[in-house]
Amino acid sequence: MHKKLFIPGPVEIHPEILAAMSSPMIGHRMKEYAELHGRVTSGLKKLLFTEGKVFLATSSAFGVMEGAVRNLVGTRCANFCNGAFSDKWHDVTLRCGKQADAINFDWGKPVTPESVDKALSTGKYDSMTMIHNETSTGVMSPLAEIADVMKKYPDVMFIVDTVSSMSAVKLPVDELGIDSCIFGVQKAFALPPGLAVFTASEKALQRAAKMDGRGYYFDFMEFAANDAKDNTPSTPCISLIYAMDRQLDRMFEEGLDVRWARHADLAEYVREWVTSRGFELFPELRYCSQTLTCSRNSRSIDLALLKKRLGEDGFAFDDGYGKIKGQTFRIAHMGDMTRSDLNELFGAIINIMPELA
Ligand SMILES: Cc1ncc(COP(=O)(O)O)c(C=O)c1O
Known part of the structure; x- marks a missing residue:
């Protein structure tokens, strides 16, 4: 799969x-x-x-x-x-x-x-x-x-x-x-x-x-x-x-302005999703990336389990990199991605951890 x-x-x-x-x-x-x-x-x-x-x-x-x-x-x-x-x-x-x-x-x-x-x-x-x-x-x-x-x-x-x-x-x-x-x-x-x-x-x-x-x-x-x-x-x-x-x-064809605006929109969308669920952003808001969101695991969820279960459901999810692995998770919103792709991921996460609804 x-x-x-x-x-x-x-x-x-x-x-x-x-x-x-x-x-x-x-x-x-x-x-x-x-x-x-x-x-x-x-x-x-x-x-x-x-x-x-x-x-x-x-x-x-x-x-x-x-x-x-x-x-x-x-x-x-x-x-x-x-x-x-x-x-x-x-x-x-x-x-x-x-x-x-x-x-x-x-x-x-x-x-x-x-x-x-x-x-x-x-x-x-x-x-x-x-x-x-x-x-x-x-x-x-x-x-x-x-x-x-x-x-x-x-x-x-x-x-x-x-x-x-x-x-x-x-x-x-x-x-x-x-x-x-x-x-x-x-x-x-x-x-x-x-x-x-x-x-x-x-x-x-x-x-x-x-x-x-x-x-x-x-x-x-x-x-x-x-x-x-x-x-x-x-x-x-x-x-x-x-x-x-x-x-x-x-x-x-998309238009560079539109492409940049799409990335800005997706970044805001993901930041809003994670913060409204009680996760703190890892960087200060003004330095947050426009292409990926790195969040602290403020609710101490079992990220390894979430990654495994998402994998079984057909989603590759990142549970942090290097020395902040496990303490943070990253959601990418770059390339050709749209809000509807992100909604699929969010839906899958909530399915696995209904407490994040
Ligand atoms: C900012 C940045 N620089 C460099 C690299 C290394 O790239 P590559 O593995 O393509 O050599 C990465 C890979 O994730 C990256 O994110």
Whole structure:
């Protein structure tokens, strides 16, 4: 039995996307691929509001997150850490042999503009990483305010993970001054996993060009050289790129404003459902994510049992991530989801635990 996914990625895939993935195969050095690649990167530039480079990498997000570190971190990196994925990015930075400091926040808290200013004003750093939407805690950090601070530090690479927010909220990459914006497609993009997208500003490309130890697979220079021919350095996941092509069309058919408003509406809907049942939101309301809701298990319900029973009824439910597993639960509301999908989940929960009606 297929379990309908309400976990924060991978998410449910629309049948039109699955159909697009079964398009006949083409060779990636054929002109048909160049056409597909060009169309997809143009669509992405429109979605990301960028005139800079947009590259397609066949990997999960962490491949590119590691790649960005290898290409862009020179002297020292400030890794802003406020949850499992940003903590891991710090670890990855160190594993790449880079000098780096973790600037830590309690889980559930956002990265703040003040903390960014404080860290960068030391002059120690030539790069910073942060996660816009910490999927482990359901926190969306105030990116526009942080971007304003970053304008004071033009020599510091601004590297941002938008894995679970890209396309669900407006993220104008150039206006925000992001040097490399990175995301995988299995979350708010609602595609199967295996494709990651990243941008590179002119400044990022200049930095990368001088960097030792870029490796090959995620070498920004290789991506730039191949992009000039609407291509990728090595064989891409062509089926997923067909899927991306179709999904971008679907996003523009829906309308970006409508898509962002739908995500905002779903977020409010879920927050209202959980709080009216006595569960506290894990982050402060103003930092709550627009794509998933992380709630404290304030009523001490048996989350493991609920997850198991929902699984038997055909729903995949998340009972928290990392060190807050069991103390929190997360409901995803991203991608192609609608209120009626959420109503199905809520109905199933109440069926299992009538006390939550
Ligand atoms: C915010 C964020 N960054 C990075 C990742 C890691 O992505 P991947 O497993 O695709 O490498 C995730 C996965 O959940 C995530 O939510």
